[in-house]
Amino acid sequence: QVVAFCRHLLRHVQGKLVVLMDNARIHKTKALRAFVEQQPRLTVEYLPPYAPELNPIERLWAYVKGSVLANFCPKDVGELKGRLNSAWQRVRYVQLPRRLTCSHSSSPT
Numbered sequence: 001q002v003v004a005f006c007r008h009l010l011r012h013v014q015g016k017l018v019v020l021m022d023n024a025r026i027h028k029t030k031a032l033r034a035f036v037e038q039q040p041r042l043t044v045e046y047l048p049p050y051a052p053e054l055n056p057i058e059r060l061w062a063y064v065k066g067s068v069l070a071n072f073c074p075k076d077v078g079e080l081k082g083r084l085n086s087a088w089q090r091v092r093y094v095q096l097p098r099r100l101t102c103s104h105s106s107s108p109t
Contacts, residue, residue, distance in 0.1 A: 002026055003035045006042060018043045022055055060091065 002021075009017055021027040023046055036044050052058040068087035074080040 002029070002032050006032070006035060006039070010039060010042060015041070016043070017041050018045060020045050020047065022047050023049050
């Protein structure tokens, strides 16, 4: 899926493309490394390990966990997925820049 996502970006973004990823195993597969080597426009950079304050998506997760999922105890995985889908639907695109703003001095909460 990561390779497919990078292919999608290359099709829709012109010029040099730098993709920032965390250190999840799925982001460091042989398939991804081989794909990146074949793409002169694509560079992949990795966040330092154990640095959630540098990962913009952590701020969004903190918002979802602190507001949408606060005091929520799902009966099963399906109910949890439903609540998460609902939460993502409610995060409006105009909120994303503010929610994803990240700096060295900010915290994920």
